[in-house]
Amino acid sequence: MQKQTKKIFVILLTVIILLAAVIILLLTVFRKDHGDERNTAGIVISDEAEEWNKELEDTSDGQDGIKIPGYGELTVNSGDTVWEITLLNPEGNDCYFKYAITIDDSKTPVYESDLIEPGKAITEFEVSEPLETGEYEIHLNISAFTMDESLTALNGADVKAVLHVI
Amino acid sequence: MNKKALATFLAAVSCIAAPVTALAAEGSSTQEISAVLSMEPTYTVTIPATVNMGNDGTSVDVTASEVENLQDSQKISVTIAGTSYYRNQLVLEADKDLVDVNHARTLRYQIINEAGEIIETTGQDTAVGSEVVSFTGNETKQYQIKPVIVDENRDRLVAGVPYTGSITFGITLAEAE
Numbered sequence: 001m002q003k004q005t006k007k008i009f010v011i012l013l014t015v016i017i018l019l020a021a022v023i024i025l026l027l028t029v030f031r032k033d034h035g036d037e038r039n040t041a042g043i044v045i046s047d048e049a050e051e052w053n054k055e056l057e058d059t060s061d062g063q064d065g066i067k068i069p070g071y072g073e074l075t076v077n078s079g080d081t082v083w084e085i086t087l088l089n090p091e092g093n094d095c096y097f098k099y100a101i102t103i104d105d106s107k108t109p110v111y112e113s114d115l116i117e118p119g120k121a122i123t124e125f126e127v128s129e130p131l132e133t134g135e136y137e138i139h140l141n142i143s144a145f146t147m148d149e150s151l152t153a154l155n156g157a158d159v160k161a162v163l164h165v166i
Numbered sequence: 167m168n169k170k171a172l173a174t175f176l177a178a179v180s181c182i183a184a185p186v187t188a189l190a191a192e193g194s195s196t197q198e199i200s201a202v203l204s205m206e207p208t209y210t211v212t213i214p215a216t217v218n219m220g221n222d223g224t225s226v227d228v229t230a231s232e233v234e235n236l237q238d239s240q241k242i243s244v245t246i247a248g249t250s251y252y253r254n255q256l257v258l259e260a261d262k263d264l265v266d267v268n269h270a271r272t273l274r275y276q277i278i279n280e281a282g283e284i285i286e287t288t289g290q291d292t293a294v295g296s297e298v299v300s301f302t303g304n305e306t307k308q309y310q311i312k313p314v315i316v317d318e319n320r321d322r323l324v325a326g327v328p329y330t331g332s333i334t335f336g337i338t339l340a341e342a343e
Contacts, residue, residue, distance in 0.1 A: 064214075065212040065227070065228075067211075068211045068212070068213055070209040070210065070242060070338075070339075072208045072339060094215075095215065141334075153250065154215045154332060155215060155333050155335065156332065156333075157211075157334060157337050158247040158248070158336045159337045159338065160336065160338035
């Protein structure tokens with residue numbers, strides 16, 4: 001009887017260990033699948049960008065241009081590595097946006113986005129290093145590209161704003 | 167013996183529970199007190215998509231819209247922050263396969279800002295920082311862009327070949343004069 005109980009426990013244990021292995025494997029695959037989304041041309045479209053539904057009045061009279069969002073003053077908490085700043089590609093643009101965020105005169109971005117489609121925005125992102133309390137100059141460097149496979153560079157912008165770190 | 171087996175069983179169950187607990191932690195909402203102010207765009211500037219001009223130059227529109235909370239002493243300043251050409255020169259380039267060595271592969275251009283000032287580069291100087299237009303509200307301004315075609319290069323330019331390049335515009339709030 002005791003021998004039989006031991007046998008049942010061994011079988012149960014094996015099943016549990018196998019189940020755990022399957023769960024861990026599934027979790028790993030799930031996370032990989034939800035990483036960068038690549039299309040057939042090898043273009044990396046940001047999967048962090050979400051629909052941005054705020055009303056945008058079109059006062060451009062249909063002119064062929066690129067709408068660049070501008071910022072007044074921005075504030076983040078010192079020590080935070082996740083910044084809640086909206087990186088938007090306004091609806092109506094006929095191009096991809098790619099943001100690179102730099103601080104003061106540094107040429108090394110603290111964050112670089114993948115390509116953002118028109119009408120979408122990244123509302124928070126992780127920077128490579130947190131900042132200490134103080135006032136900084138933040139540069140939101142926007143590169144614009146055609147939406148075909150050539151990804152031809154269009155005119156872009158370097159949007160400068162004051163960044164308060166509190 | 168039974169106790170030993172039970173202990174092993176419980177250890178295995180806790181192994182499964184660990185990742186499930188971690189998942190629950192990721193999914194849970196934490197309430198944070200934040201001092202973050204408005205972090206969304208407070209104005210929009212529409213810039214031209216490309217550098218595009220005829221022989222006689224072109225007038226280009228730049229529009230400011232959705233302008234909010236701009237103080238009386240402030241303006242939205244649009245400047246030249248860089249170009250696609252070496253050393254940020256105001257120069258367009260033709261595909262080298264389309265132009266032979268006897269013809270010009272590059273074409274200089276100049277920008278005439280809303281104040282009528284000519285912005286151009288001649289090799290050693292820079293146009294970076296030069297203001298093209300500025301806004302104090304929702305409005306559209308124009309600047310002129312024209313190729314520099316003079317007797318020295320007129321015959322070396324190739325008609326029908328696209329000379330291309332791009333501009334990076336600097337956009338910021340600045341003190342109004």
